[in-house]
Amino acid sequence: MIDKVVASIEEAVADIPDGAHVMIGGFGRAGQPVQLIDALIEQGASGLTVISNNAGNGDVGLARLIQLGRVAKMICSFPRQNDSWHFDAAYREGRLELELVPQGNLVERIRAAGAGIPAFYTPTGVGTLLYEGAETREFDGREYVLVPALHADFALVQGYRADRLGNVQYRKTARNFGPPMATAARTTIVQVDEVVEVGALDPEAIPTPGIFVDRVVPVGWRDWTPGGVYVGGLVDVNGEALEQGIDPLVGETKATEGKPSGTEGTR
Numbered sequence: 611m612i613d614k615v616v617a618s619i620e621e622a623v624a625d626i627p628d629g630a631h632v633m634i635g636g637f638g639r640a641g642q643p644v645q646l647i648d649a650l651i652e653q654g655a656s657g658l659t660v661i662s663n664n665a666g667n668g669d670v671g672l673a674r675l676i677q678l679g680r681v682a683k684m685i686c687s688f689p690r691q692n693d694s695w696h697f698d699a700a701y702r703e704g705r706l707e708l709e710l711v712p713q714g715n716l717v718e719r720i721r722a723a724g725a726g727i728p729a730f731y732t733p734t735g736v737g738t739l740l741y742e743g744a745e746t747r748e749f750d751g752r753e754y755v756l757v758p759a760l761h762a763d764f765a766l767v768q769g770y771r772a773d774r775l776g777n778v779q780y781r782k783t784a785r786n787f788g789p790p791m792a793t794a795a796r797t798t799i800v801q802v803d804e805v806v807e808v809g810a811l812d813p814e815a816i817p818t819p820g821i822f823v824d825r826v827v828p829v830g831w832r833d834w835t836p837g838g839v840y841v842g843g844l845v846d847v848n849g850e851a852l853e854q855g856i857d858p859l860v861g862e863t864k865a866t867e868g869k870p871s872g873t874e875g876t877r
Contacts, residue, residue, distance in 0.1 A: 614776040615805055615826045619649045622799050622827045626655045626764055629682075633720070633765040633791040634662040634672055638691075641784035643768040643801050644671040645829045650766070656680045661720070661762055663713065663787055665689035665697035676700050685760070687713035710740060717790055719760035724793025724822075729758045765795035769802040769818070769826075776820030777811055778802065785817060792822040799825045 616622045623646060626632065632650075636642030651674060658681050665684050666673030675681055677696040684706060689697055700706040711719065712734045722730055731754035735741045745756040767788040770781040778800050780788055792798045800818070805828045 613774045614820065614823060615774050615828065619645055619801070619827045619829065620652070622646065622825045623649045623653050626650060626653065628655055629657045630655060630764055631659045631661065631762040633762040633795055634660055635765070635767040635786065635788045635791055636672075637663050637783065637786040639667050641768045641780070641786045641788060642671050643766045646766040646799060646801050646827070647671045647675055651675055651678060651680070657682045659683040659685065661685045661760060663687055663716065664691070665694055667691070668693045669696070673697070676706065679705060681706055683707040683709065685709040685711060685716075687711050687716045712740070715757055716760070717787065719757060720787070720794045721790040723759035723761045724790060727759055729756050731756055760794065762791070762795040763797065765791040765798045767792055767798060767800045769800045771804055771806050771811065772800060772802045772823070772826045773806055773808045773811055773820075774826070775808055776800070776823030776826055777816045778818040778823060778826075779811055779815060780817060789817045792818045797824045798822055799827065801827045801829045803831055804828055
């Protein structure tokens with residue numbers, strides 16, 4: 611009987627070695643698999659190449675992994691924002707290498723890896739420093755640059771629900787990079803709020819089929835999400851930590867002075 615549910619989150623990440631290429635899902639805080647990252651921190655792997663849209667928020671999750679010096683290289687599209695101080699410090703001090711990739715190119719490189727496409731041509735980035743010296747070709751009078759697919763040894767993904775076969779559903783914006791990353795890694799590990807019986811998930815609403823998933827870890831309802839409090843990560847516009855999280859129904863903090871605060875508290 612196929613059963614991809616593992617006994618513990620520690621077991622799920624136990625074999626990630628030093629120097630591994632690890633994809634980490636999430637668009638900022640939305641969909642970031644914090645519990646899996648915390649387990650990876652405790653496991654101790656270092657020298658990692660991390661592929662993610664962002665380079666960490668606040669003091670937890672990916673940001674904490676960077677702070678501890680476990681990340682040797684970041685491949686991402688949006689590394690800097692008002693609470694990315696651990697990435698900023700590591701990069702400025704030369705402790706971390708950065709490969710900056712336009713967001714569309716990033717997700718397409720990941721998708722291409724999952725589809726078995728070794729490289730593709732794109733107009734995005736032509737003539738910029740990002741692709742200086744890269745192979746280019748003209749199609750219909752427009753210049754394109756050749757970019758390679760982006761593979762990983764492991765993918766850490768946050769889902770919403772899954773069954774023992776590894777079929778995964780996501781919740782709203784937390785889906786983001788999860789589905790393509792699940793296809794592009796040799797081993798895909800998904801944390802979910804709950805595991806349901808086989809047949810309970812609508813087969814027409816399964817973005818990530820079980821064939822792409824190797825391990826499922828139920829982490830339970832995350833207490834910091836219903837109240838909108840993202841543990842350790844909420845900051846004001848000056849980077850100062852806030853004690854109070856956002857109201858998820860209002861989407862504001864005292865630091866934003868009535869302006870939408872973004873994805874804090876989404877799940």
